[in-house]
Amino acid sequence: MSRFSITHAPHIKTKEDSARIMTYTILALLPAAIVGIYLFGKNSIILIASSIIATVLTEYLMLFMRGKKAVPADVLSAVITGLLLAMVITPATPWWMVVIGSIFAISIVKHAFGGLGFNIFNPALAARAFMLASWPMIMTTWPRPFDAVTGATHLALVKSKMLEMSIMNMPGHINTYWQLFIGSRGGSLGETSVIVLLIGAAFLLIKGIIDWRIPASFILTVAVLSALFGSDPIFHVMAGGLILGAFFMATDPVTKPMGRAGRWIFGLGCGAITVIIRLLGGYPEGVCYAILIMNGFTPLIDRYVIDRVYGHGVKNRKNDKRHH
Amino acid sequence: MKTFKGGIHLEYHKELTAGKPIRDAKEPKIALIHLSQGGAICQPLVKAGDLVKVGQKLGDSDKLISAPVHSSVSGKVTAIENAPHPNGTASKAVYIESDRKSEKVEPIMNISVREAGIVGMGGGSFPAHIKLNPTMGHIIDTVILNGAECEPYITCDHALMIEEPLSIIEGLIGILNTVGAKQGIIAVEDNKLDAYKKIKDVIIQTNIKAVLVETKYPEGGEKELVYALLKREVPSGGFPMDIGCIVSNVGTAHAINRSQKTGMPLTERVITVTGAVKNPSNLRVKVGTKIIDLIDDCGGFSGNPKKVILGGPMMGITQHTLETPIAKCTTCVLVLDEKDVKLFEEQSCIRCCRCVDTCPVQLMPNFLADYSQNDMFAKAIDGGAMDCIECGICSYVCPTRRELVHWIKLAKAKKAKK
Numbered sequence: 001m002s003r004f005s006i007t008h009a010p011h012i013k014t015k016e017d018s019a020r021i022m023t024y025t026i027l028a029l030l031p032a033a034i035v036g037i038y039l040f041g042k043n044s045i046i047l048i049a050s051s052i053i054a055t056v057l058t059e060y061l062m063l064f065m066r067g068k069k070a071v072p073a074d075v076l077s078a079v080i081t082g083l084l085l086a087m088v089i090t091p092a093t094p095w096w097m098v099v100i101g102s103i104f105a106i107s108i109v110k111h112a113f114g115g116l117g118f119n120i121f122n123p124a125l126a127a128r129a130f131m132l133a134s135w136p137m138i139m140t141t142w143p144r145p146f147d148a149v150t151g152a153t154h155l156a157l158v159k160s161k162m163l164e165m166s167i168m169n170m171p172g173h174i175n176t177y178w179q180l181f182i183g184s185r186g187g188s189l190g191e192t193s194v195i196v197l198l199i200g201a202a203f204l205l206i207k208g209i210i211d212w213r214i215p216a217s218f219i220l221t222v223a224v225l226s227a228l229f230g231s232d233p234i235f236h237v238m239a240g241g242l243i244l245g246a247f248f249m250a251t252d253p254v255t256k257p258m259g260r261a262g263r264w265i266f267g268l269g270c271g272a273i274t275v276i277i278r279l280l281g282g283y284p285e286g287v288c289y290a291i292l293i294m295n296g297f298t299p300l301i302d303r304y305v306i307d308r309v310y311g312h313g314v315k316n317r318k319n320d321k322r323h324h
Numbered sequence: 325m326k327t328f329k330g331g332i333h334l335e336y337h338k339e340l341t342a343g344k345p346i347r348d349a350k351e352p353k354i355a356l357i358h359l360s361q362g363g364a365i366c367q368p369l370v371k372a373g374d375l376v377k378v379g380q381k382l383g384d385s386d387k388l389i390s391a392p393v394h395s396s397v398s399g400k401v402t403a404i405e406n407a408p409h410p411n412g413t414a415s416k417a418v419y420i421e422s423d424r425k426s427e428k429v430e431p432i433m434n435i436s437v438r439e440a441g442i443v444g445m446g447g448g449s450f451p452a453h454i455k456l457n458p459t460m461g462h463i464i465d466t467v468i469l470n471g472a473e474c475e476p477y478i479t480c481d482h483a484l485m486i487e488e489p490l491s492i493i494e495g496l497i498g499i500l501n502t503v504g505a506k507q508g509i510i511a512v513e514d515n516k517l518d519a520y521k522k523i524k525d526v527i528i529q530t531n532i533k534a535v536l537v538e539t540k541y542p543e544g545g546e547k548e549l550v551y552a553l554l555k556r557e558v559p560s561g562g563f564p565m566d567i568g569c570i571v572s573n574v575g576t577a578h579a580i581n582r583s584q585k586t587g588m589p590l591t592e593r594v595i596t597v598t599g600a601v602k603n604p605s606n607l608r609v610k611v612g613t614k615i616i617d618l619i620d621d622c623g624g625f626s627g628n629p630k631k632v633i634l635g636g637p638m639m640g641i642t643q644h645t646l647e648t649p650i651a652k653c654t655t656c657v658l659v660l661d662e663k664d665v666k667l668f669e670e671q672s673c674i675r676c677c678r679c680v681d682t683c684p685v686q687l688m689p690n691f692l693a694d695y696s697q698n699d700m701f702a703k704a705i706d707g708g709a710m711d712c713i714e715c716g717i718c719s720y721v722c723p724t725r726r727e728l729v730h731w732i733k734l735a736k737a738k739k740a741k742k
Binding site for chain 2: 307
């Protein structure tokens with residue numbers, strides 16, 4: 001035996017492992033979660049805590065049942081799923097409901113498909129869709145900030161043609177933009193404050209953890225399409241869960257395409273489906289379903305949309321010279 | 325700043341030896357001259373018991389892609405047998421016991437590049453005369469000298485550019501004249517401004533261009549450098565000559581010029597001995613000197629040496645013994661301390677895309693590795709495995725610690741075996 005270790009190259013590795021990437025993601029989500037707690041009060045803390053505890057415990061249980069050792073990345077990814085799930089549901093959700101959603105997310109959506117890295121759909125979003133289908137009334141009850149009174153979200157108002165008029169025709173619409181921007185509005189726990197979400201997103205972009213192509217194509221498509229449909233693009237970009245979805249959910253590494261061109265197509269598809277659901281479909285909000293539908297297309301995109309490799313399709317100059 | 329698509333910034337650790345003057349390594353007691361040092365393996369021309377001189381041809385081959393090997397010391401041939409090779413295998417080598425007299429053979433006027441035994445000195449070890457005789461129909465318009473030296477730790481080309489800028493440029497002019505090219509470019513990464521200035525000073529009277537390129541790994545890769553400087557891409561499966569270029573290392577140009585000036589073949593080179601040694605140095609070393617002699621020359625190990633690598637930390641090859649000799653293309657002896665050697669377990673891919681976004685040839689390393697791991701080698705080849713330059717970035721950046729480049733190399737090796 002040699003006293004020296006024999007390995008293949010490279011002999012150095014980055015310090016940025018998956019546990020660190022996931023920790024950064026949690027840090028980037030925290031400000032928006034804290035704003036949600038500030039706006040919607042005590043039940044928000046209960047929701048976030050019960051969701052995270054349920055996802056982590058389910059993760060351990062699933063890994064144990066599958067005979068696998070838990071690594072930090074597994075647990076941290078479960079924390080992200082729990083945190084995200086709490087952030088994409090109404091603050092009026094009872095705690096036991098989110099626990100059931102969490103168990104569904106980790107056991108069915110994630111581990112039934114092979115665990116971390118192998119799930120086809122974003123676990124938090126799939127769990128949200130599952131909860132919306134199971135308890136449609138409670139899941140669409142939106143409390144107003146600092147208030148026990150519930151009301152409709154901005155998007156729901158647009159659907160019923162009430163807000164559309166106020167945005168388009170009244171000078172007071174600047175006020176609506178401002179509400180959306182700072183987050184003083186009804187909506188899911190963590191989706192309301194555009195500015196705080198953007199700060200978290202900027203952190204992830206600077207750290208190189210999320211890729212700009214998906215949020216850029218997603219948001220641009222929503223803006224352009226909603227304008228083409230004669231709706232207000234600025235409103236549609238800031239309303240609902242678009243900012244949270246585009247920067248934190250559509251960019252979920254596991255469920256998005258790997259290629260550069262594929263990522264553009266993915267964001268474009270998310271944007272188009274969002275606008276179609278919002279303006280033509282039966283629901284006021286479409287971000288969640290748009291991302292889930294495009295998640296389903298990811299394996300196909302990966303297979304058929306392939307970036308050009310260096311030197312492919314390049315002509316050999318030796319042949320060129322003969323023509324001259 | 326000129327550069328290529330993809331790539332990464334690394335911690336360079338070049339300060340250990342950067343700026344240190346080149347000093348002569350001690351003459352080895354025993355030199356191990358490998359018969360395989362670029363191109364086909366040579367047949368020995370000497371036998372045990374023969375007396376040889378410095379510069380005497382020890383082996384040659386009649387294969388097209390081959391170059392002869394020469395003795396770097398004078399003394400007695402003691403054996404011709406297997407010895408540890410820098411590439412990690414064992415291969416036939418000529419053992420020579422030095423008589424410490426350094427008696428030289430008669431210089432040969434206008435020695436040819438082939439007879440001088442010159443190979444790519446940047447690590448490629450491709451016989452230089454083949455590169456300088458592009459096959460029919462290839463018109464070379466540009467010769468690029470590669471002084472990027474993008475691997476961490478290594479500073480031998482840096483030292484050479486500071487101390488021998490004129491010889492390097494004379495070598496480049498020689499190559500330009502040989503292949504009839506008009507444009508000569510020497511590329512230096514912008515972390516070696518002192519070397520860039522030295523080169524600038526000696527090219528004043530010529531039409532050779534010195535170009536600073538971004539300090540980014542692997543800027544010194546042939547395909548990357550051609551793209552950075554000329555925005556041309558080497559066709560898949562082809563060579564730079566297919567797009568009118570020759571890319572050569574600064575050390576190779578220096579070696580060609582030196583052999584022309586002295587009439588002597590290539591028997592020594594400059595290497596960096598660095599990392600966990602007491603006195604990291606840039607050394608002028610006789611080819612065939614064992615690693616152990618060079619470690620002693622640098623004051624011995626410091627700390628707890630855990631890995632000995634020939635080459636840099638990204639592409640170098642670990643050695644199981646210190647008896648391995650230096651070859652013509654060896655650039656560096658790197659010793660890594662225990663605290664710098666971490667072994668990881670591979671986890672499953674989280675599809676973060678870091679390997680895709682940093683791959684300098686725009687491959688999808690994760691998919692190629694998946695195929696290879698599942699014995700689907702043909703699919704890996706279809707996905708472009710043969711275009712992989714084996715720079716190691718994908719394995720470096722992978723947050724789940726997958727040995728991506730290793731799996732891609734495996735697919736390439738399987739293809740080669742067929």
